[in-house]
Amino acid sequence: MTSLITIENIEIKAGDKPILSVPRFELRQGEVLGVMGPNGAGKSTLLKTLALLAPPGRGSVFFQGQEVGDVLALEVRRKFAVALQQSLLLDTSVYHNIAIGLKLRNRSRKEIKEKVAYWLEVFKISHLSKKHAYHLSGGEAQRVNLARAMILEPEVLFLDEPFSALDFPTKVQLLKDMKQVVENTKTTTVFISHDLVEIKYFTQRLIILMDGEIKQSGPTAEVLSSPNEAAAGFIGEWSELLS
Amino acid sequence: MELLLQGLRKAIEMILSGDPVILEITWRTLKVSLTAIMISTLIGLPAGMMLGLIKFPGRKLILTLINIGMGLPPVVAGLWITLLLWRSGPLSDFELLYTPTAIIIAQTLVSLPIVTGLTATAFQQINEKLIMQIKALGATKIQLVLILLKESRLAILAGIIAGFGRVIAEVGAAMMVGGNISGETRILTTSIVMEVSKGNFDIALALSFILMTIAFLITFCLTYLQQRKRSQ
Ligand SMILES: Nc1ncnc2c1ncn2[C@@H]1O[C@H](COP(=O)(O)OP(=O)(O)O)[C@@H](O)[C@H]1O
Ligand SMILES: [Mg+2]
Numbered sequence: 001m002t003s004l005i006t007i008e009n010i011e012i013k014a015g016d017k018p019i020l021s022v023p024r025f026e027l028r029q030g031e032v033l034g035v036m037g038p039n040g041a042g043k044s045t046l047l048k049t050l051a052l053l054a055p056p057g058r059g060s061v062f063f064q065g066q067e068v069g070d071v072l073a074l075e076v077r078r079k080f081a082v083a084l085q086q087s088l089l090l091d092t093s094v095y096h097n098i099a100i101g102l103k104l105r106n107r108s109r110k111e112i113k114e115k116v117a118y119w120l121e122v123f124k125i126s127h128l129s130k131k132h133a134y135h136l137s138g139g140e141a142q143r144v145n146l147a148r149a150m151i152l153e154p155e156v157l158f159l160d161e162p163f164s165a166l167d168f169p170t171k172v173q174l175l176k177d178m179k180q181v182v183e184n185t186k187t188t189t190v191f192i193s194h195d196l197v198e199i200k201y202f203t204q205r206l207i208i209l210m211d212g213e214i215k216q217s218g219p220t221a222e223v224l225s226s227p228n229e230a231a232a233g234f235i236g237e238w239s240e241l242l243s
Numbered sequence: 244m245e246l247l248l249q250g251l252r253k254a255i256e257m258i259l260s261g262d263p264v265i266l267e268i269t270w271r272t273l274k275v276s277l278t279a280i281m282i283s284t285l286i287g288l289p290a291g292m293m294l295g296l297i298k299f300p301g302r303k304l305i306l307t308l309i310n311i312g313m314g315l316p317p318v319v320a321g322l323w324i325t326l327l328l329w330r331s332g333p334l335s336d337f338e339l340l341y342t343p344t345a346i347i348i349a350q351t352l353v354s355l356p357i358v359t360g361l362t363a364t365a366f367q368q369i370n371e372k373l374i375m376q377i378k379a380l381g382a383t384k385i386q387l388v389l390i391l392l393k394e395s396r397l398a399i400l401a402g403i404i405a406g407f408g409r410v411i412a413e414v415g416a417a418m419m420v421g422g423n424i425s426g427e428t429r430i431l432t433t434s435i436v437m438e439v440s441k442g443n444f445d446i447a448l449a450l451s452f453i454l455m456t457i458a459f460l461i462t463f464c465l466t467y468l469q470q471r472k473r474s475q
Binding site: 088100 | 370381393
């Protein structure tokens with residue numbers, strides 16, 4: 001598989017404290033990558049670095065083999081989409097929230113209308129189109145958030161714990177729908193989660209991040225069944241809970 | 244009570260009869276106050292935005308000074324401007340003292356800290372993750388600023404409304420730097436003070452009704468702008 005995003009020599013610190021230290025990492029075309037690790041491990045920082053939302057320090061980020069500097073940043077960033085744990089919707093209707101990314105790209109009104117209608121349908125929220133975003137339930141808001149990302153038809157989708165604030169039935173339903181969407185669109189995806197079940201269900205490859213370092217990387221099932229020494233503590237506790 | 248009714252009757256009479264002096268004073272009041280709040284907004288909005296969003300050394304100090312400025316007594320502002328524009332003052336060449344421009348300067352000085360300070364507060368409160376999310380949606384820097392402005396419109400307009408309230412109510416500075424000259428720098432507040440001192444309570448009341456109407460109408464428009472499309 002070819003590399004879509006590559007990062008090299010990433011050393012991010014807050015003062016003296018190292019937050020992320022990754023000599024080299026490749027995100028492959030078409031994969032659904034899981035990122036697991038304890039709180040404060042640097043998962044969100046890794047996501048921000050890959051998504052060009054935080055400066056890579058002295059390191060480099062390559063997209064399709066080409067180094068992304070300041071000049072290219074916006075252009076490449078527009079090929080990505082991001083959804084975080086908090087839905088962070090704008091103070092407007094569901095329709096306009098989903099349309100925002102296309103509006104920022106100056107797409108035609110007709111195209112926007114068609115695509116919004118399509119993605120409302122996919123995420124089963126057509127009936128909410130006119131509703132104000134502040135009056136949605138947590139699950140509905142997260143659906144809007146994900147539709148707002150998917151409408152951009154991103155080459156890479158970044159998800160930072162998008163389901164972790166949802167109650168169980170809501171989470172399960174959305175997780176199923178989201179897996180379907182990602183499979184149908186064949187979108188390369190980076191998925192951060194605390195939750196072993198989500199990771200197992202959704203991802204093909206998994207990296208374990210601890211103390212800012214990638215401790216293990218491999219096919220999800222393999223990493224979960226035979227964690228190496230460094231990752232064992234973290235995975236082990238999960239397995240214990242599930243056994 | 245009778246005095247109030249009399250004043251109201253007088254006000255209606257004066258307005259209906261199109262009393263040229265009243266019209267002129269009202270028009271000048273509107274022109275001066277709206278110009279002042281417009282200048283305050285044009286400067287205070289971008290300044291407040293930068294102060295709220297960008298962290299730089301000295302920012303806290305500036306924010307503190309602005310907060311102090313919000314409580315700046317208009318009379319003090321008037322005094323400073325008078326001293327600056329005075330015959331022997333550093334800006335005397337412009338010959339602005341006792342002109343409507345001087346009143347605009349004074350009113351801008353007292354409303355600018357309010358608009359700037361409240362805008363800065365609004366932007367300081369913006370969730371950093373929201374900024375990141377908007378960038379992630381593909382916004383350019385300018386698009387980001389426009390979205391944030393829209394997101395903060397409630398608080399920003401609150402600042403403008405508060406600033407306008409101060410400007411339209413202000414009398415001490417306008418008196419001092421404008422001089423309440425008939426046909427030149429007389430505005431509603433200064434003429435009310437004058438009429439009261441002359442014992443013309445009916446005219447003073449009439450003027451006060453006009454002043455209140457203007458203040459109410461403009462505040463109403465701003466509030467409408469602030470609150471529209473918030474329902475559902
Ligand atoms: N802006 C920041 N300034 C200082 N420290 C930060 C900042 N953002 C994150 N950190 C620190 O970096 C570490 C990693 O954060 P993060 O990437 O959010 O972890 P995770 O997403 O794995 O929980 C944490 O210890 C956090 O406290
Ligand atoms: Mg995180």
